[in-house]
Amino acid sequence: MFHAYCVVYGLLMSGAAWQPEEYAEYLWRTPRVANIDAEATASLRAELQDETERILRAGLLAPLRLSYADEPHNAYWLYYERGRTITTLAYAYPYLTAEQQAAVRAYAARTLADAKHAPYLPGILGPEDGTPRALHGRPVAVGRYASEDGPVPTLHVLYGLWLYGDRTGDWKTLERYWDRIKARYLEGITSEPILYGQMGAHVAAARLAKRFGDAETLHRAREALTADFKEGRDAARIAARLTGTRFARFEAPRNRGYFPGDCWIFLDACPEVLRFLADTQRAEVLRRTELMKARYPLWWLHQAPYFTRWTGDEGVGVTPELIGMIHPVERWVAETDAPRLAQAMRSTPVGIGDCYWIEALVRTIEAHGELSWKPVE
Structure with a gap:
């Protein structure tokens, strides 16, 4: 009897269950890269x-303040x-070097x-919570803050926790905080805006739950991923969610022409979610990003004077x-x-710590x- 229970439980935790998962290809496979050209x-x-x-x-970093307009109160974070x-x-x-890898851990x-920076805590950092990112080093907090524009999507940070464990092997550190991480996830999927960028949290929660033997959270993450991917087969439905986020300000009639394609929906998307988009609506994703690239041909040039x-x-200039x-x-x-x-x-x-730029460098x-896309270990 005990053996039979173990077999059933093992099937559930392995991702096999009683029937194939609809989105198992994206949930249980991740990109692996080999033979990188060292010289290039x-x-x-x-x-x-x-x-x-x-x-x-620098240590723990404060949010980045940008102000390219002639109104200091309109600062952007x-x-x-x-x-x-x-x-x-x-x-x-x-x-990284071996010394840097130890420092990263x-x-x-x-x-x-940390009582403010831990990613399992709700809400967002304050404008002065951490070391200033600006190279001049002076703390400047003048201006409307991010949360004043509406709810801010943040659940994507949970994918970063799984990625940290995957790339460092430091699962023990994550396991100590698993109860708080899963609580953050379970609360977030019911109360926070979920764009393509935040769907990576479902992937992360499922993988962490499987590793830490949490069958209930694994089930919840699978259900949430299935629901969002089904709706996410139509990018227009996810774009409609922008009205409930801080990005709604860019939808206003006087602003919309500067932000064609609603590309905010792709911000912070992990490789697995972008692979799903490539398989299900590649032409639509490229159409939307081409609209943005046509508006900003030098899209890769930070602070380009558009x-x-x-x-x-x-204002004159674009943000990271x-x-x-x-x-x-472009990559996925x-x-x-x-x-x-x-x-x-x-x-x-x-x-x-310009995250978007540094991550582009890694890609x-x-x-x-x-x-190659390999099974998650």
């Missing part, structure tokens, strides 16, 4: 290590999500234990979100080749290798 990526790796060192020396930097460091981890442990209302009326929207689509949906992805890295990051490095 040498300068990219050096740059990645330099940018990572800036983060490690990025990287306000608690624990957002763990995702970036996890992506970078395989390409310590950084993650410090973040998870007239836009991104950070306020009469633009590369955060488009570069992952358009399947742009490595040399063209590398061209996008001719720009520079904005301040310390570019990995594009110089051989990609």
Whole structure:
């Protein structure tokens, strides 16, 4: 009897269950890269290590304040999500020095234990919670804050926790916080806006639950992923969710022309979710991002002097979100080749710990290798 129970439980925890999962290909496979061209990526790796060192020396970082308009009260904020930097460091981890890798593990442990920065805490960071990201180092908190524009999608940070465990092998640190991580997930999927970017939290929660033997949370994550993927087969339905987020301000008639395609829905999307989009609606995803690229041909150039209302009326310049929207689509949906992805890295990051730029750098490095989708271990 006990043996029979073990067999049934093992099937449930293995992802097999009694019938094939509809989206198992995206839930239980992840990208692996081998044989990266060391010569072609040498300068990219050096740059990645330099940018990572800036983060490690600075410590826990405050949100990034941008103000490209003539109204200081219209400041625009990025990287306000608690624990957002763990995702970036996890992506970078395989390409760092041994000393930096040890420092990353310590950084993650410090973040998870912090009373403000831990990614399992609800809400967002305050404008002065951490070391300033601006290179001048002066704390400036003037201006309307991110939360004043409406609910902010943040659940994507949970994918970064799974990625951290996957790339470092430091599962013990994550397991200590599993009860709080799963509580954050279960609360978030019922109360927070879920765009394509946040659907990676379902993937992360399922994988962590499976690893830590939590059958109930695994079941909940599978159900949530199935529901969002079914609706997500129509990008217009996910775009409609923008009205309940901070990005609704860009939908206003006087702003909409500057932000065609509703590409906010792709921001923070993980490779598995983008693979799902490539398989189910590739043409539509590329149509939307091409609209944005037509509006901003130098989409990869941070602070490019386009007239836009991104950070306020009469503003000139784009934010790192633009590369955060488009570069992952180029890699995982358009399947742009490595040399063209590398061209996008001719720009520079904005301040310390520019997550979207650094993650684009990692994607570019990995594009110089051989990609395969492997079962999650």
